[in-house]
Amino acid sequence: xxxxxxxxxxxxxxxxxxxxxxxxxxxxxxxxxxxxxxxxxxxxxxxxxxxxxxxxxxxxxxxxxxxxxxxxxxxxxxxxxxxxxxxxxxxxxxxxxxxxxxxxxxxxxxxxxxxxxxxxxxxxxxxxxxxxxxxxxxxxxxxxxxxxxxxxxxxxxxxxxxxxxxxxxxxxxxxxxxxxxxxxxxxxxxxxxxxxxxxxxxxxxxxxxxxxxxxxxxxxxxxxxxxxxxxxxxxxxxxxxxxxxxxxxxxxxxxxxxxxxxxxxxxxxxxxxxxxxxxxxxxxxxxxxxxxxxxxxxxxxxxxxxxxxxxxxxxxxxxxxxxxxxxxxxxxxxxxxxxxxxxxxxxxxxxxxxxxxxxxxxxxxxxxxxxxxxxxxxxxxxxxxxxxxxxxxxxxxxxxxxxxxxxxxxxxxxxxxxxxxxxxxxxxxxxxxxxxxxxxxxxxxxxxxxxxxxxxxxxxxxxxxxxxxxxxxxxxxxxxxxxxxxxxxxxxxxxx
Numbered sequence: 001x002x003x004x005x006x007x008x009x010x011x012x013x014x015x016x017x018x019x020x021x022x023x024x025x026x027x028x029x030x031x032x033x034x035x036x037x038x039x040x041x042x043x044x045x046x047x048x049x050x051x052x053x054x055x056x057x058x059x060x061x062x063x064x065x066x067x068x069x070x071x072x073x074x075x076x077x078x079x080x081x082x083x084x085x086x087x088x089x090x091x092x093x094x095x096x097x098x099x100x101x102x103x104x105x106x107x108x109x110x111x112x113x114x115x116x117x118x119x120x121x122x123x124x125x126x127x128x129x130x131x132x133x134x135x136x137x138x139x140x141x142x143x144x145x146x147x148x149x150x151x152x153x154x155x156x157x158x159x160x161x162x163x164x165x166x167x168x169x170x171x172x173x174x175x176x177x178x179x180x181x182x183x184x185x186x187x188x189x190x191x192x193x194x195x196x197x198x199x200x201x202x203x204x205x206x207x208x209x210x211x212x213x214x215x216x217x218x219x220x221x222x223x224x225x226x227x228x229x230x231x232x233x234x235x236x237x238x239x240x241x242x243x244x245x246x247x248x249x250x251x252x253x254x255x256x257x258x259x260x261x262x263x264x265x266x267x268x269x270x271x272x273x274x275x276x277x278x279x280x281x282x283x284x285x286x287x288x289x290x291x292x293x294x295x296x297x298x299x300x301x302x303x304x305x306x307x308x309x310x311x312x313x314x315x316x317x318x319x320x321x322x323x324x325x326x327x328x329x330x331x332x333x334x335x336x337x338x339x340x341x342x343x344x345x346x347x348x349x350x351x352x353x354x355x356x357x358x359x360x361x362x363x364x365x366x367x368x369x370x371x372x373x374x375x376x377x378x379x380x381x382x383x384x385x386x387x388x389x390x391x392x393x394x395x396x397x398x399x400x401x402x403x404x405x406x407x408x409x410x411x412x413x414x415x416x417x418x419x420x421x422x423x424x425x426x427x428x429x430x431x432x433x434x435x436x437x438x439x440x441x442x443x444x445x446x447x448x449x450x451x452x453x454x455x456x457x458x459x460x461x462x463x464x465x466x467x468x469x470x471x472x473x474x475x476x477x478x479x480x481x482x483x484x485x486x487x488x489x490x491x492x493x494x495x496x
Contacts, residue, residue: 061119061120061121062120062122065123066107069107069119070107070109074109075110076108076109077108077109081286081288082108082287085137085282085283085285085286088282089141090144092218093141093145093212095216096212097212098152098212102152104122104148104151105122105124106125106144107124108127108128109128110128112127112128112292112294113127114129114133114233115127116143117147118148118151120151124144124148124151125147126140126144128291128292130143132445133229133230133476134226134229134283135225135229135280135284136219136278136279136280137280138218138219138222139222139223139229139278142210142213142223145208146205146208146209146223147205149204149208150201150205202259203262206263206266210267211266214271214276217276218278218279219278220270220275220276221263221267221273221275222276223263223267224260227259227263228256228260229475229478231260232475234256236472236475281490284447284492285447287445288445288446288447290444290445291443293442293443293466293494294442296309296310296440296442297310299325299330300443300465301465303465303466303467304317304318304319304321304323304467305317305428306323306330307432307436307440309432309437311344311402312431313399313404314429315406315428315430317332318334318424318425320334320335321340328343329341330343334421336410336411336417337410337411338408339408340408341406342404342406343404344404345402345405346401347398347401347402347403349400349401353372353379353380353381353398356403357381357394357396358370362392362394364387365385366384366385366386367383369383369384370382375427375429375430376431378397378399378429379398380395380397380426381396382423382426384419386412390409392407392408393406393408393419393422394407394408395422395423397426397429399431404429406425406426441496443464443495443496444496445492445494446493447492448462448493449489449491450485450486450487450489450490450491451487452487454487456479456484459485459491460472463495464494464495464496465494465496473491473492477491
């Protein structure tokens, strides 16, 4: 149970990071573990990519992990207009590469998360969430150039070798110096060394990527702009997350201010601000109509409410909670380290809900707290549990042969609030009507041109399905807190 909550508390933080090292974590996945919605077919493969990569021994790693990446991220996002836009950017980068004999395969992942990473052998991935956050071709070029730099510098191979060596060293220390202070110090130093190694890789990729985009004619200051945008996005997403951001895996990466300062300093080596092209209008035209946020197969988040038209269900979380819709579960986190997890499992109709709650899957269960009740006309059962520093409120609701589960966790010191929050969320659960299911549509990026009478507030008011419209509008369009829109300029909004 505590491991489950740990995933909840860190889920949204992990969703906003870039350049993750994920090969080892994907070994348990298979392409069959995730169905890809019709219409989101894999990106068309470059005709010569596989042939070129056959002579590269590193390509074995990329080829083996590529199907697992697709399974983990909902498949590849197919949008011919967007693909043509990215092809133009990649073409300019490829013409100025330091490694002309290497081919690259760029895949847009069908995920709303803001992320980018690379695998050995020329496999580069960017999510459509990242594409939506970028404001021009130069910013996307900076991301792709950074990932290309990881590949050309063999960072994936170096990291893999370093982790293998550290694992062996940790095992020896644990077995030989079990429990001794010297052993604990050695383990701590090993972890710090790995973190430093990762920071150095990221900084090196930043430098190489900026040089690459400058040679290709793009604005070299785009890297710093986009790093700032990602930092701003992370702050919005994690406003109510755990109070210590150092617990986030991004703590092993350079801090955003450090990277932004470094990126600006290296960009000045190639000229003053205004050097190079941004190609903003072409980029905005390329992303107009692109899917934003969740797709129908995952369900939709609309401010404080989650809808799943396929399953025909909906529920709401309290104001101040941030919903993170993942492949495994819907997670929500709120003030005072409160976390909610929602998922569903198949359960035979012959198995009673009380028996199911008592079947052993809830650690620390208090049997005396089990209570059967109704949510509307649906059968439900709630119970309490304790584990370490947390108390849990569990509610299960039966819909046909499916049972939906709400798990609410609060710190033991705030145990009195658990039942109130859990009850409010669980009692908001209901089935969708046919009309409601038909009316739900995915959100998309729409490009609009500001008129003479428009303001930041008026354009933000046209957005739907997002919380904090003005803040999100400014973030998507890289506008400062006191900056207004300019007549005749094109901007991104989120609409159906």
